[in-house]
Amino acid sequence: xxxxxxxxESRDIVDIRPSYGLFINGEWVEPQGEGRHKTVNxxxxxxxxxxxxxxxxxxxxxxxxxxxxxxxxxxxxGAERAKYLFRIARIIQERARELAVLETLDxxxxxxxxxxxxxxxxxxxxxxxxxxxxxxxxxxxGPDPRPLGVAGQVxxxxxxxxxxxxxxxxxxxxxxxxxLKPAETTPLTxxxxxxxxxxxxxxxxxxxIVTGAGETGAALVNHPGVDKVAFTGSTExxxxxxxxxxxxxxxxxxxxxxxxxxxxxxxxxxxQAVEGIVNxxxxxxxxxxxxxxxxxxxxxxxxxxxxxxxxxxxxxxxxDPLDKNTDIGAINSAExxxxxxxxxxxxEAEGAERWSPACPIPERGYWFPPTVFTGVAQSHRIAREEIxxxxxxxxxxxxxAEAVEKANNTPYGLSAGVWTEKxxxxxxxxxxxxxxxxxxxxxxxxxxxxxxxxYKESGYGREGGRHGLEAYLAV
Amino acid sequence: MTTPLAEVASSxxxxxxxxxxxxxxxxxxxxxxxxxxxxxxxxxxxxxxxIDMAIGMVDLTTLEGADTPGKVxxxxxxxxxxxxxxxxxPPVAAVxxxxxxxxxxxxxxxxxxxxxxxxxxxxxxxxxxxxxxxAETSLAVAAGAAEIDMVIDRGAFLAGDYLKVYEExxxxxxxxxxxxxxVILETGELAxxxxxxxxxxxxxxxxxxxxxxxxxxxxxxxxxxxxxxxxEAVRDFLAATGRxxxxxxxxxxxxxxxxxxxxxxxxxxxxxxxxxxxxxxxGASSLLNDLLMQRQKMATGRYAGxxxxxxx
Numbered sequence: 001x002x003x004x005x006x007x008x009e010s011r012d013i014v015d016i017r018p019s020y021g022l023f024i025n026g027e028w029v030e031p032q033g034e035g036r037h038k039t040v041n042x043x044x045x046x047x048x049x050x051x052x053x054x055x056x057x058x059x060x061x062x063x064x065x066x067x068x069x070x071x072x073x074x075x076x077x078g079a080e081r082a083k084y085l086f087r088i089a090r091i092i093q094e095r096a097r098e099l100a101v102l103e104t105l106d107x108x109x110x111x112x113x114x115x116x117x118x119x120x121x122x123x124x125x126x127x128x129x130x131x132x133x134x135x136x137x138x139x140x141x142g143p144d145p146r147p148l149g150v151a152g153q154v155x156x157x158x159x160x161x162x163x164x165x166x167x168x169x170x171x172x173x174x175x176x177x178x179x180l181k182p183a184e185t186t187p188l189t190x191x192x193x194x195x196x197x198x199x200x201x202x203x204x205x206x207x208x209i210v211t212g213a214g215e216t217g218a219a220l221v222n223h224p225g226v227d228k229v230a231f232t233g234s235t236e237x238x239x240x241x242x243x244x245x246x247x248x249x250x251x252x253x254x255x256x257x258x259x260x261x262x263x264x265x266x267x268x269x270x271x272q273a274v275e276g277i278v279n280x281x282x283x284x285x286x287x288x289x290x291x292x293x294x295x296x297x298x299x300x301x302x303x304x305x306x307x308x309x310x311x312x313x314x315x316x317x318x319x320d321p322l323d324k325n326t327d328i329g330a331i332n333s334a335e336x337x338x339x340x341x342x343x344x345x346x347x348e349a350e351g352a353e354r355w356s357p358a359c360p361i362p363e364r365g366y367w368f369p370p371t372v373f374t375g376v377a378q379s380h381r382i383a384r385e386e387i388x389x390x391x392x393x394x395x396x397x398x399x400x401a402e403a404v405e406k407a408n409n410t411p412y413g414l415s416a417g418v419w420t421e422k423x424x425x426x427x428x429x430x431x432x433x434x435x436x437x438x439x440x441x442x443x444x445x446x447x448x449x450x451x452x453x454x455y456k457e458s459g460y461g462r463e464g465g466r467h468g469l470e471a472y473l474a475v
Numbered sequence: 476m477t478t479p480l481a482e483v484a485s486s487x488x489x490x491x492x493x494x495x496x497x498x499x500x501x502x503x504x505x506x507x508x509x510x511x512x513x514x515x516x517x518x519x520x521x522x523x524x525x526i527d528m529a530i531g532m533v534d535l536t537t538l539e540g541a542d543t544p545g546k547v548x549x550x551x552x553x554x555x556x557x558x559x560x561x562x563x564x565p566p567v568a569a570v571x572x573x574x575x576x577x578x579x580x581x582x583x584x585x586x587x588x589x590x591x592x593x594x595x596x597x598x599x600x601x602x603x604x605x606x607x608x609x610a611e612t613s614l615a616v617a618a619g620a621a622e623i624d625m626v627i628d629r630g631a632f633l634a635g636d637y638l639k640v641y642e643e644x645x646x647x648x649x650x651x652x653x654x655x656x657x658v659i660l661e662t663g664e665l666a667x668x669x670x671x672x673x674x675x676x677x678x679x680x681x682x683x684x685x686x687x688x689x690x691x692x693x694x695x696x697x698x699x700x701x702x703x704x705x706x707e708a709v710r711d712f713l714a715a716t717g718r719x720x721x722x723x724x725x726x727x728x729x730x731x732x733x734x735x736x737x738x739x740x741x742x743x744x745x746x747x748x749x750x751x752x753x754x755x756x757x758g759a760s761s762l763l764n765d766l767l768m769q770r771q772k773m774a775t776g777r778y779a780g781x782x783x784x785x786x787x
Contacts, residue, residue, distance in 0.1 A: 002524065002742045002750055007516035112514060271707050272504030315743050324516035421499040441501045 004317075007324045009111045014102045016188065019050040022058055022211065023194035025065035026204030032057045037213070039187055042108035043321050043330040043365040051187045054210035059179070059219040062208040066150040066177040067225050069205030074147045074175035078134030085130030085172060087200040092123045095196070099189055103161055104321045106188040108330030108366070109284050111322050117283075121446055122165040125464075128448035129169035132469060136174065139466055145473040147175035148251060149227030152220040155190075156233045157183035157332050158287035158388075164190050166452075166463050167230050168207060174472035176228065177206045181220055183233075184213040185333045218244075226250060230471065232289070235386075235412075235457045253461025253471045255289065255453060257386040258414030260435065261407035262292030262443060265400075266301045268419035269441065274308050277392070280417060280443035282316065282370050285331055286390040289458075290415035292443050294376075294383060296403055299396040306374065306394065313357045313370050320362075328390065331366040340368050340389030347373050347382035352393070378409060386412070400425060404432045413455025417443040436462070479716030480680045487638045490677075494637060497676060500668035500704055509699035515739045522735070526770045528750060529734040530557060533567040533766075534592055534723065534758045538599075538691065544579045547572055549787040551583035558767050559785065567763065568752040569622060573598070574615040581619035592622035592657070596647055599661075599690035601626040605643055612650040623647065624657040624687060627674065629664045637677055644681035657685035657723055657756075662701045663693040671701055675708035685721040691758065696726025699736060706744040722749070725758025731769040734762060 019036075021028045035053030040046060054062070073081070092099065099122075100114040109118075136145050151171045155163035160182055171178050182190035190209050197207045210216060214237070221229045221241050228251045231241050235256040245252050262280045264273045280292025297305050321329035331337040348354050356369040368389055376383050376393040383393050397403040407416055416435040420426055430438045436453045439445060446452070451467035453459060461471050483493040517525055535554045537546060551570055558564040569590035572580050580591045593615035596608035612623055625647045631639040648656050658678035662671050678686050686705055689696035702724045709720045722745070724737055734757055741749045749755050764784045772778050 001747050002528070002738065003521060004515065004517060005519045005521040007518045116514065268498070269501035269504065270498040272501040272508070275504055275508050324514070421501075442504060 004325050006320070008320060008322045009101055009104075009324055011101055011105065011322065013098045014105065016049050016102070016105075020052060020187070020191050020211070022052050022054055022062065023191065023207075023209040024058070024062045025068075025208065026198065026202075029061075031055065035212070037184060037211070039106060039185060041105050041365075042185075042332050043362070045364055048105060049188065051191070051211045053212040054181075054216045054219075056219045059210055059216060059223055062179045062210050063150055063152070063220070063223045063225040065205040065208050066179050069177045069203055070149055072203060073172075073177050073206050076175070078136060081172060081175065082130045082133035084200055084202050085126050085133060085169065088196060088202070089123050089126035089130060091196050091199055092119070092126060096120075096123070099161060099192060101322070102192055103189050104329070106186045107157065107160060108321050108332050110326040110329040111324055112326065113284060118159060118162050121448070122161050125162075125165040125169045125448045129173040132170075132466075133173040136469065136473070139469050141470060141473050141475040145174075145475055148472060148474055149176060150225055151176045151178050151228040151230060151472065152223065152226035153178060153180040153230045154217045154220065154233065155180065155182055157186040158284060158289070160186040161189040161193065163232050164193055166232075170463070170468045171230075171472050172206065174469055176472050179208045179210060179220060179226070181210050181212060181217050184211070187211045221245065228252075228472065231255070238459060251471065253453075253463070254459035255461070255463060256457060256459040257412055258289045258291065258454065258458050259294060259384065259386055259410045259412045260290055260292050260415040260417070261294045261296045262417040263296045263403050263407060263419065263429065264298065264301070264305060265418075265420040265422075265425065266298045267421050269421060270301070270305065270308060272441065273305070273419040274312050276417060276419060276441070276443040277309055278312060278316070281392045282328060282390050283444050285329055285368070287332060287336075287388055288444065290437060290444065291388075292415075292417050293387060293391070293393060295392055295394045296397050296406055297394065298403075299398055302396050309372070310355065310357070313372070316357065316359070316370055318359050318361070318367070318369065328370060331368050331389065334366055336388065337366040337368060340387055340391060343382055343385060343387045344371060344391055347376070347380060347391075347393070350380045350382070352376045352380055352382060378406060384410065400429065404429065408432075408434045411457040414458035415439065479718050484638065484641045484680060487636070490637045490641060491635070494673040494677060497672055500672055502668055505668055505700045505703055509703045509740065512739050512743055513699060513736045515736075517735050517739065523773050525735045525738050526731060526766050526773065527565055528738060529731070529757060530763065530766050530770075531565045531568060532752045532755055532757050533763055534569045534571045534725070534756045535567045535763060536571040536691070536725070536758055536760050538571070538573060538594060542573060542576055544576065546787075547576045547579045548583045551580055551589070553763070553785060553787045554589045555584065555587045557763055558771075561771070564767065564770065568756055571624060571758065574611055574618065574620070577615050577618035577620045590621040591619060592624055593618070593620035594624045594626075594690075596625040596643070598624070598626050599692040601628050602630070605646060608643065609646050609650045612647050616650065616652055616654050620654055622655045622657060623651050624659055626659045626661060626690060627678065629661050632665065632670070632674060641677055641681045644678055644683060648682040655684040656682065657687045658683040659687045659690055659725075661690055661693055662688050663695045668700065668704050671704045672708055675705050676712065679708070679712045679718075679720050683720060685723050685756070687723040687725055687758065689724075689726040691726035697724030697728055697758075699740060702737060703740055703744055706741060706749070709749070710745045719754065721754040721756065723756040723758055728757055728759045729761050730765050734766065
């Protein structure tokens with residue numbers, strides 16, 4: 001046997017303060033209320049730091065700071081704004097190792113992913129939108145597109161720093177100022193980003209970061225001084241926001257849940273399809289809104305594919321997220337773990353067959369083994385509801401038309417994957433799938449130049465690429 | 476002689492249908508998987524284990540026009556005792572030479588347990604008649620080679636004449652008698668991963684004991700993704716037929732870091748059962764000294780200069 005010795009990334013590189021205030025108008029300030037919240041390492045349940053819970057008064061202060069900064073920031077020539085964004089991108093690259101470790105500590109994702117996926121994409125997003133800042137006249141939104149004002153942005157816990165980048169980079173490039181609320185369980189990289197703003201000498205008030213839970217987010221999106229709301233998170237909360245913003249002048253983009261189909265045809269490149277299935281649902285513990293949580297496999301190869309998939313899952317390494325050889329990290333919170341368990345139990349109760357590889361689970365922390373359900377029917381809850389965990393539901397189909405029908409038969413429409421060596425079939429499928437992204441012989445690949453967003457209950461608006469500018473311009 | 480699946484080679488069309496019926500390989504996905512496995516961090520005890528494992532899998536090779544009996548004897552001495560200062564270093568798996576130097580190597584390695592492998596079949600191009608290739612194989616076997624590294628006829632393969640390639644392998648296998656047959660696909664000339672997968676299956680069906688990436692004379696030689704595709708092939712061939720075939724990447728593997736990446740690839744693709752010199756080899760020459768240097772560094776905490784390791 002060839003056992004890999006532990007290869008933990010050192011956490012000495014991060015300097016976590018015992019307690020954090022709010023980042024408003026370029027300064028760290030204490031919240032007006034007494035509210036505080038502890039953020040924990042989900043792999044060990046160790047408390048990492050205490051963060052402030054911003055109340056309405058704090059949110060108001062942040063929005064006013066952003067409003068005050070807006071005239072200066074928006075009037076600045078695009079090339080000057082670009083300099084700040086390029087500087088931020090470079091600082092992120094320089095501090096990538098530290099930020100990756102911090103992300104892994106606070107979120108539970110494997111260091112391999114925060115190091116090789118999250119951080120490179122975060123820097124790439126800032127570089128990409130820095131490039132747009134002085135070229136907005138050529139983006140296709142008129143000769144002199146104007147920014148909107150103050151953007152209130154609420155982001156989720158699954159890719160804390162990456163979602164921050166998706167929100168802040170285009171907002172600033174277009175000349176808006178920002179109040180951002182990170183998720184309550186993963187505030188630390190956003191707070192580190194506040195330091196990066198200071199390091200980059202970003203003018204005070206252009207970026208403000210307020211921590212807190214749902215009430216803080218509600219106070220932000222409902223604040224009358226906010227001109228634009230961008231939310232990434234659950235469909236349930238997205239619906240509430242859409243309701244409360246209806247009839248206001250605020251512009252809204254929502255990036256919500258998903259129940260993506262990963263469709264494997266009998267002429268697929270099988271070994272790569274197996275990797276794509278693994279990457280589709282077990283990447284980031286399945287905490288991915290565009291995760292390939294429904295495997296639709298052509299019945300003629302279902303048995304072979306499942307055997308290959310199970311063999312591959314046997315090699316996944318679950319454990320210490322800081323270990324450089326870990327493939328599957330911790331579930332982000334006890335609450336999320338409970339939801340994954342509840343839906344998995346429902347899957348069993350409804351008659352699907354549950355399978356997990358033999359895999360020891362650490363005693364402390366929040367963990368869930370990679371899980372595959374076979375014999376799943378379209379009517380089962382695990383085929384309908386977003387689980388947001390490492391749980392794959394396997395369904396079969398007989399013809400391309402049936403694959404399209406089943407793939408589209410969901411209230412969501414964020415992403416889909418198609419695996420076939422036949423180019424004409426690939427195009428036929430892609431034109432019929434109602435999903436914002438269709439991956440061709442791959443899955444969960446992201447690029448700042450590529451727009452991302454959903455159909456139906458997966459939300460509206462696009463982030464990334466030239467399309468992502470539209471959400472932050474008065475067009 | 477019957478080998479599993481030999482019936483698919485009963486005609487050019489059945490052989491072609493079989494090989495073209497194998498699942499395709501997506502290049503982007505295969506490259507990504509190999510690159511990801513290349514990020515595995517093998518440290519401390521695992522690294523120690525990997526270095527010794529790799530040393531024991533080396534086919535120490537010299538395949539130059541300038542090879543002489545003296546050069547081969549020097550290399551054989553190194554093969555048996557890679558580090559004169561440290562008897563705990565295991566010997567390598569085999570030495571690999573041209574047919575006319577097999578007798579010299581056999582004599583030098585007598586009783587050592589290190590095997591003698593010989594290239595044959597008009598290595599490296601394979602551009603000769605079947606009679607010549609078989610005669611060359613017999614010559615090497617008669618001189619005492621325990622392993623034959625043959626090359627396939629890439630021209631015939633690329634022309635779609637799979638049966639010709641098959642028949643040459645079968646004939647060479649017959650000429651090998653008890654010697655193990657390694658079939659060199661020369662993946663750098665086959666170019667596509669689909670071809671690599673087809674050539675792997677073709678060689679295995681024809682009776683190969685090992686499939687080997689490259690001659691070392693063509694660039695690119697061994698790469699991680701090509702080796703990944705070949706490891707998938709031997710894994711699937713075992714599942715389909717019950718016969719286990721070995722894999723040998725050769726050429727361009729120069730550092731311990733590279734060698735360890737290959738071991739990780741084996742471990743997580745074909746599985747730990749293949750991590751044995753009977754089933755996995757590394758065709759290399761300069762790699763051995765880097766392995767020795769890293770091994771000594773693990774033991775002493777310091778790097779010795781290159782002059783502390785023998786050049787043969």
